[in-house]
Amino acid sequence: MKLYDWINERIDLDSAVKFATKKQVPVFYGTVWYYLGGVSLFLFIVQVFTGILLILYYQPGATTAFESVKFIVSKVSFGWLIREIHSWSANLFILFIFLHMFTVYFAKAYRKPREITWYSGFILLLLAMFFGFSGYLLPWNELAFFATKVGSDIAGAVPIVGDFLLKLLRSGDEVSGATLTRFYGIHVAVLPLVFTLLLGLHLMFVQLQGMSVPPEQENLPHDKRKYMPFFPNFATRDLLLWLIVLNVIALLAVFFPWELGQKADALASAPAGIKPEWYFMFMFQTLKLIPAHVWFIEGELFGIMMFAIAGLIWFLVPFLDKKANQGKRSLFWKFVGIFAIVFIAGMTIWGYSV
Amino acid sequence: MKNPDRKKFLDIMLGAGATAWLASILYPISKYLIPPSVPDSNVTNVDVGSITEFPPNSSKIIRFGRKPVIVIRTKEGDFKALSATCTHLDCNVQYKTDTEQIWCACHNGFYNLEGTNLSGPPPKPLAQYNVRIANEKVIISSEDMS
Ligand code: HEM
Numbered sequence: 001m002k003l004y005d006w007i008n009e010r011i012d013l014d015s016a017v018k019f020a021t022k023k024q025v026p027v028f029y030g031t032v033w034y035y036l037g038g039v040s041l042f043l044f045i046v047q048v049f050t051g052i053l054l055i056l057y058y059q060p061g062a063t064t065a066f067e068s069v070k071f072i073v074s075k076v077s078f079g080w081l082i083r084e085i086h087s088w089s090a091n092l093f094i095l096f097i098f099l100h101m102f103t104v105y106f107a108k109a110y111r112k113p114r115e116i117t118w119y120s121g122f123i124l125l126l127l128a129m130f131f132g133f134s135g136y137l138l139p140w141n142e143l144a145f146f147a148t149k150v151g152s153d154i155a156g157a158v159p160i161v162g163d164f165l166l167k168l169l170r171s172g173d174e175v176s177g178a179t180l181t182r183f184y185g186i187h188v189a190v191l192p193l194v195f196t197l198l199l200g201l202h203l204m205f206v207q208l209q210g211m212s213v214p215p216e217q218e219n220l221p222h223d224k225r226k227y228m229p230f231f232p233n234f235a236t237r238d239l240l241l242w243l244i245v246l247n248v249i250a251l252l253a254v255f256f257p258w259e260l261g262q263k264a265d266a267l268a269s270a271p272a273g274i275k276p277e278w279y280f281m282f283m284f285q286t287l288k289l290i291p292a293h294v295w296f297i298e299g300e301l302f303g304i305m306m307f308a309i310a311g312l313i314w315f316l317v318p319f320l321d322k323k324a325n326q327g328k329r330s331l332f333w334k335f336v337g338i339f340a341i342v343f344i345a346g347m348t349i350w351g352y353s354v
Numbered sequence: 355m356k357n358p359d360r361k362k363f364l365d366i367m368l369g370a371g372a373t374a375w376l377a378s379i380l381y382p383i384s385k386y387l388i389p390p391s392v393p394d395s396n397v398t399n400v401d402v403g404s405i406t407e408f409p410p411n412s413s414k415i416i417r418f419g420r421k422p423v424i425v426i427r428t429k430e431g432d433f434k435a436l437s438a439t440c441t442h443l444d445c446n447v448q449y450k451t452d453t454e455q456i457w458c459a460c461h462n463g464f465y466n467l468e469g470t471n472l473s474g475p476p477p478k479p480l481a482q483y484n485v486r487i488a489n490e491k492v493i494i495s496s497e498d499m500s
């Protein structure tokens with residue numbers, strides 16, 4: 001290990017290794033939940049890799065985008081595979097972030113001293129959804145075109161800054177080639193940079209603070225609590241799982257390909273079956289159910305306000321749940337979490353069944 | 355601190371300086387992000403083709419300046435022209451030949467052929483355009499001809 005010594009003499013590798021081997025992962029019924037964040041991380045890495053490969057052939061622009069994706073999937077060797085993996089991994093990425101967030105929520109891992117980890121995680125979820133929203137438009141097909149029209153129009157209904165937001169997103173008044181260029185820039189430059197920085201912080205907090213355990217575990221006497229070393233025990237399990245996930249993605253990509261659909265046309269009627277990506281479905285379905293006017297405000301504005309308030313409450317949970325900081329569980333916040341899951345799952349299923 | 359007034363003064367100067375500095379960066383960026391508005395091309399008339407291109411109970415979306423307009427020929431042979439942009443969330447509407455209504459597929463909104471919103475989420479009616487037939491040609495216009 002000459003190289004190791006050479007580097008170690010200069011930047012003290014020993015302490016990093018010591019840190020990794022000394023880090024303990026609690027072993028109890030909830031240990032499996034600790035893998036979810038790691039899987040999300042892995043899926044992001046897959047996105048960066050496949051995304052960079054897609055950039056090599058993708059051409060933004062109203063007259064080139066659809067054609068270039070068609071070219072990728074039909075002419076470029078394994079182009080279909082890269083695109084399918086990027087699409088499937090994008091969806092699983094969001095799914096795993098949601099799962100990760102809910103398990104962390106019920107384990108009360110957001111309580112002191114890990115509030116900032118929760119805040120940064122919540123913003124990462126929003127960024128990931130924006131990743132998906134901006135990527136969805138890139139193939140410039142009919143479904144994505146109208147979904148983007150609807151999505152950006154909703155942003156336009158926000159009081160005061162709505163008009164600015166709409167023009168900012170669309171690069172003008174209409175969804176057009178200019179919107180596509182802008183979404184491309186957001187998708188491949190702005191979001192990767194911001195996401196990577198924030199993810200780095202999120203992971204750093206986790207490393208510095210170690211793994212949290214639910215209050216019941218924390219209150220157990222010391223000799224009743226079990227641990228395994230992070231390195232190599234937990235890390236090998238992590239890696240094995242990543243390998244399995246990659247295989248699952250490959251199977252999905254081959255057997256359940258994503259359709260490219262029809263090219264977008266600003267003069268076509270919106271076809272039946274316009275739907276956003278599944279992780280926006282619960283909001284989409286809710287907006288559909290709200291009547292045109294609620295009291296004296298427009299239905300969509302009412303819906304936006306409701307979701308903004310709900311999102312803010314979810315974001316501020318570490319601050320609002322006073323009992324968690326005393327290492328106690330509160331029934332109220334348990335029900336809030338269950339309600340959130342039932343609402344999201346219910347609305348999503350409803351949205352797909354009509 | 356020997357002189358609290360002096361510290362306060364310096365704090366204010368520093369804060370104001372930082373704010374001015376930030377504003378001088380953020381203002382041009384926020385302006386840059388919104389593209390210059392393209393002046394409306396002042397279209398008042400659009401020739402959308404000859405009558406024969408519109409069989410009864412059919413429709414077509416055409417471009418009127420920058421806006422999509424749906425031209426409908428009813429079963430009886432009359433022409434209607436309405437904004438094709440749903441007043442709910444901006445999707446393009448379509449003509450339903452079976453019920454002779456205008457339908458928006460995005461959230462199941464219905465309008466009648468006068469553009470009045472009948473059911474579903476649309477909060478406002480669709481704007482109407484004038485249709486004139488001259489030399490067998492269908493001409494859509496936005497000016498009030500009554
Ligand atoms: C550095 C990171 C990334 C880069 C460079 C990148 C690049 C690209 C490119 C060039 C496309 C257009 C090609 C195509 O449509 O197939 C695309 C599409 C897409 N991206 Fe990404 N991407 C990145 C990360 C992500 C992430 C994290 C998500 C997750 C939510 C995501 C979701 C999507 C989606 C849903 C599409 C549309 C796929 C399709 O239907 O073809 N991307 N991306």
Ligand code: FES
Nearest residue numbers: 440442443458463
């Ligand atoms: S956009 Fe037409 S009903 Fe929603």
